[in-house]
Amino acid sequence: MKKTIIAPGAGESIDSEIIDEFQMSSGIVTHRPGYRKVVFSGVGHPEGDLETQTRTTLSLIRDGLEDLGGGMQDVTMLRFFVRDDVLSSESQLRIHEVRSDFFDRPQYPAATMVGVSELLYENMLIEVETEAEIPDDEWDVDVIDDTS
Template identity: 40%
Template sequence: MRKTVLAPGFADSRAEGVPHVVIADGVVTHHADHDRVLLSGAGAPGETVAEQVTELFLMLDALLSDIDGSIDDVVTTRYHVLAEQLDRETQADVDAVRAEFFEYPHYPASTMVGVADLLGDEMLVEVEIEAVIPRETRADADDAADAESDEETADATEIRDRREPLTTVLTREGESLTVEDARAREGLDDRIEIEFETVEESDDQ
């Protein structure tokens, strides 16, 4: 199986002798007819859970676009909400945000749970996301249909036009930094991407 690591970890590790956390922002596994994208739980700036989810989805939209996908390719979302913030009102607010980004029939499966704490004083919610991106180029008919649909819904989806690159990260200490500044502080290249292959051995000898 071949896989690509997206933005290897740059934050300080708390383990002695380990300079950086041994994780990535995401991993893409490459298959014959699709790429599977698994994104680490992430937080974003915002005063409320809904605001933080909005910023996360804007970041997600940009990230998936960068790897030839779209937010329509999302199949699963998992929300870890601070227990003190989790109630029906918060759920309704998050539902309203989701309605801005996901259209039928591209609704992802979803789980929302309450948690006791999150790393980062400003984090109210952490979201894990999985997406499946078709490997083959979409058919011309699909492209034409998508283009027509985009024109018809452009005014109604103003929030999605705010697409911005992944620019902000929240450190363990709750400090909000740009990715560029965070990586500069750690002496890392923002464009780092690691790709490697493993060969599956056959049982037939």
């Protein structure tokens, strides 16, 4: 099976006598029969308010998927890490409002939102991990609506 590594050692320069780069990649693509599975490490942008950071982060994810021949309809899982001091039911609503500009029903990905005490950069309010599957052809989508 083929694996494509996106930006190994990505990040700022580091001050270490043992390693010369971060021991991680920005993303991984595994090539499978009929599709490619994409995983992006935590993506964020530490400028602006929560809505601005969310919009910029989702735009970066969209652009990365488009570079790989996919799109937001291919996202299967999002993990949102939101700083505790800004996470509330109101901020959750704001995040979903921004998400509505990127996802169309019924192609909403599975998602979770976790409050964290801090993120890597001082001004970063949100970070998002992404999993996607880009099919070689079109999606054949079935929907199970929870009507209870």
